[in-house]
Amino acid sequence: MTGTSHLRAGLPCQDSSNHHVAGEVLIAAVADGAGSARMSDVGSAVAAETSVRTAERLLREAHDHSPHPIHGTCLKRVVIGAVEHTRRELHNEAKRLDTEVRDLATTLLLMVHTETVLAAGQIGDGAMVVSEGAGHYLTFITPQRGEYANQTNFLTSSEAMSKLDIRVEKMGNALSRLAMFTDGLQNLVLRSDDDSPHAPFFDPVFAWLASQPTSDDTNRKLAAFLESPTVTRRADDDLTLLLASFRE
């Protein structure tokens, strides 16, 4: 959703997201283009699309090489490989567009879930919240912040790979709920002192999601929610919220 400050500034929505679902596998990414970068809407779109596609390919290749279920170390390699490839692809895109890579500045949060293992990697802000079973939420990936409220790391910066936060966990109980979001929503749904999830936001959202029959209409309603004054009077940046619930 285009944030109100961007509507005012006449800028396009600079957030992007992408996902891939196949059998037991979920791959998803959200990316937030830097407000000050000229073509960051392109940057975030390339980042979200390329990272999901690459993770899917690397995962498929890993499966082809081994008949065993994918383990944590392998999933970690998939995430790192996908982020690295995405970073190179942003440099290639900048050359194609005859521009500087910093004009495509974007964050990236990528997650891969297969069977019982969950892996995620992030450069920048935004966060990922998960729940095993109903009601108990955990911030699986926390936002990267600088000294200032509007400061973070970007996938396009030269030292980006050293800033990659990566986390891989074997989920003891089945993963039941997952939410990914860009920084626009972060201050509204994570407690600022310890980045813990605010359950009075996530509980009703997932209960609502479970009550929704079809996906197209759900996306439209979710978009209407993100554009509603309830949200926009607290946040004027672009907003992306990606929700997944898993069958038991």
Next chain:
Amino acid sequence: MVIPRDDDRMPGGDDLNLEDLVEFTDNPEPRCACVLLLDTSGSMHGPPIQALNDGIRAFKEELENDSLASLRVETAIVSFDSSVQLVQDFATVDALATPALDAQGATSTATAVNFAIDRVEERKQTYRDAGVPYYRPWIVLITDGASTEGRQQMDAASERVRQAEEAKQLAFFSVGVQGADMEELNRMGTRGALPLDGMAFREFFVWLSSSMTRVSSSRVDDEIDLPDVSGWAKL
């Protein structure tokens, strides 16, 4: 409001609006500190000081019109002439008293600049202690003259501004009213001073308000994309 917990099914959920169901955190709003560092020396007497006072009122009005900026921008007002005075400590716009400044005395620019940097560093510490996120603070110097404190003191103050800018501790802007020593102002900081077009104080403060609104809303990285200055600057 009763929110069902531990229950994935919400009876009649199809008819409910998400916005009526969710609750958000009560996190503190991130703050953006801004120091107005204002020359009230004798040469500002008359129309300039009146226009400056009007400009500050316009600044307050503009900030009040923006719901997020009114929560986030904290303004302090420091005047300097023969001495330096904290006229208004950091306050969000609802608590910002617009002063009636008058003009007399000399121009203690170097002392004033050091004072402003100290206040900004103190304020950041207050934010950190309280767990309040913050943006890079701004210091805005408006003067119509040259420092009466001597070259050595001005050079030391200018060097401090330059280092603070390079370390991204703050953003320093200087505006020269007619008669200002633009060379002296240009030695300060890294972005160069701009001359005010006549008495366009009001236009400047409207620009400053929309700049602060921009800084305190969407995320920016190193370079702040500021609004056009042609409404008030003599270019």
